[in-house]
Amino acid sequence: MLGDILAWLADHPGAFETAASRHLALSITALIAAMALALPLALVLVRWHHAAGSVIAAVNVLRTIPSLALLAAILPLLGTGFLPSVIALTLYGLPAILINTHTALREVDPDVVEAGLGQGMTPRQVMRRIRIPLGLPVIFAGIRTAAVQIVSAATLAAFIGGGGLGELITAGMGTLNIAELVLGGLAVAALAMATELFFAGLEWSVRRSTGLAA
Amino acid sequence: MSWAIENYDLLAVALGEHIVLVATALVLSLVIAFPLGIWTARRPALYVATMTVTGVLYTIPALALFALLLPFMGLGKAPAITALVLYSLLILVRNIAIGIREVPAELIEAADGMGYGKSRRLVRIELPLALPVIVAGIRITVVTQIAVATVAAYINAGGLGDIIFQGITQDFGAKIAAGAVLTSLLAIAADESLKLVERRLRAATSERL
Numbered sequence: 014m015l016g017d018i019l020a021w022l023a024d025h026p027g028a029f030e031t032a033a034s035r036h037l038a039l040s041i042t043a044l045i046a047a048m049a050l051a052l053p054l055a056l057v058l059v060r061w062h063h064a065a066g067s068v069i070a071a072v073n074v075l076r077t078i079p080s081l082a083l084l085a086a087i088l089p090l091l092g093t094g095f096l097p098s099v100i101a102l103t104l105y106g107l108p109a110i111l112i113n114t115h116t117a118l119r120e121v122d123p124d125v126v127e128a129g130l131g132q133g134m135t136p137r138q139v140m141r142r143i144r145i146p147l148g149l150p151v152i153f154a155g156i157r158t159a160a161v162q163i164v165s166a167a168t169l170a171a172f173i174g175g176g177g178l179g180e181l182i183t184a185g186m187g188t189l190n191i192a193e194l195v196l197g198g199l200a201v202a203a204l205a206m207a208t209e210l211f212f213a214g215l216e217w218s219v220r221r222s223t224g225l226a227a
Numbered sequence: 228m229s230w231a232i233e234n235y236d237l238l239a240v241a242l243g244e245h246i247v248l249v250a251t252a253l254v255l256s257l258v259i260a261f262p263l264g265i266w267t268a269r270r271p272a273l274y275v276a277t278m279t280v281t282g283v284l285y286t287i288p289a290l291a292l293f294a295l296l297l298p299f300m301g302l303g304k305a306p307a308i309t310a311l312v313l314y315s316l317l318i319l320v321r322n323i324a325i326g327i328r329e330v331p332a333e334l335i336e337a338a339d340g341m342g343y344g345k346s347r348r349l350v351r352i353e354l355p356l357a358l359p360v361i362v363a364g365i366r367i368t369v370v371t372q373i374a375v376a377t378v379a380a381y382i383n384a385g386g387l388g389d390i391i392f393q394g395i396t397q398d399f400g401a402k403i404a405a406g407a408v409l410t411s412l413l414a415i416a417a418d419e420s421l422k423l424v425e426r427r428l429r430a431a432t433s434e435r436l
Contacts, residue, residue, distance in 0.1 A: 077370055081378050082408075085394070199295065201287070202286070202288070
């Protein structure tokens with residue numbers, strides 16, 4: 014099997030690099046987009062808690078939708094390719110970041126918040142100096158969850174023409190090339206694990222720097 | 228919408244296949260996870276080892292796991308159910324072990340004082356009190372399995388994913404929509420109903436305490 018895989022790599026120079034870099038491009042773009050949308054939205058929801066209930070409920074529903082269903086549903090609306098895949102992946106990763114950030118900011122120790130207000134801080138200063146620093150570990154845990162979810166779901170982008178390492182699997186399936194198929198599987202598994210470890214390491218250093226190491 | 232109504236029998240069959248896949252996998256997962264969870268609940272070293280192995284399996288994305296199982300198990304329902312079971316082990320074993328561990332020590336002591344043997348204590352006290360946490364784990368597992376089973380259609384396991392894939396290859400939006408919506412509804416329905424069960428159990432066990 015290993016020999017077959019190496020032979021395939023030799024016969025198809027660049028194919029693996031293309032798929033891998035596309036996979037990373039999809040994932041990184043989607044993660045950044047999800048953060049850009051979810052983080053400000055969470056801040057807004059902490060301030061306007063009347064809206065928060067229904068938005069969080071809607072986002073919880075979004076979180077339950079299976080990744081393939083979400084990706085496939087984009088197809089009739091936006092077609093195939095890179096951008097529709099990124100949009101679907103962004104929607105897929107958004108709930109984890111939004112819910113974690115909102116919970117983290119809202120459930121900061123109320124005594125600390127009261128102390129801040131007592132010192133004359135405005136709500137915005139409370140947010141900046143108290144809520145965000147104390148909430149950082151949980152916020153980062155949300156980002157980590159979203160990152161792993163997005164990298165995993167990006168495998169399925171192959172089905173809507175988004176490319177990525179999933180394409181090695183689908184191509185291998187289509188041509189019954191077991192070597193390509195298994196290579197795709199191994200590559201995706203390795204990438205998912207690497208992402209998990211990378212973000213676990215980042216989360217650990219975030220916790221250490223905010224003095225809340227578990 | 229009209230396509231969905233005209234072909235409701237097709238959708239019904241797919242839905243049935245999907246539910247059977249998930250139900251079979253769930254039963255098998257519980258059969259494996261319960262002994263593992265009980266065994267590792269109060270054995271930290273074994274617990275960590277089990278969590279590591281099942282954690283690695285959980286990190287592998289669905290399609291990749293199918294690809295890796297293909298040389299050994301081929302296509303069809305067998306590899307699909309195998310992957311579904313492997314995925315669910317992390318969460319189920321973890322929740323079962325944690326649920327048992329969190330039974331208050333005073334209750335364990337009281338039971339021992341009353342002459343309960345280990346197995347009777349497990350069945351009569353530890354497991355019933357651990358039930359809310361276990362059901363929480365089952366809830367996450369079922370939602371995850373519904374999602375993975377959707378992808379399993381790609382390796383000929385049937386289910387609602389089949390409708391989605393057909394829609395993609397036939398460039399038929401109505402099929403994609405019908406498959407995607409039905410799968411989502413199934414996941415949401417399972418999540419909500421298990422949430423209710425979990426809530427009832429939490430209320431019941433806190434009353435008992």
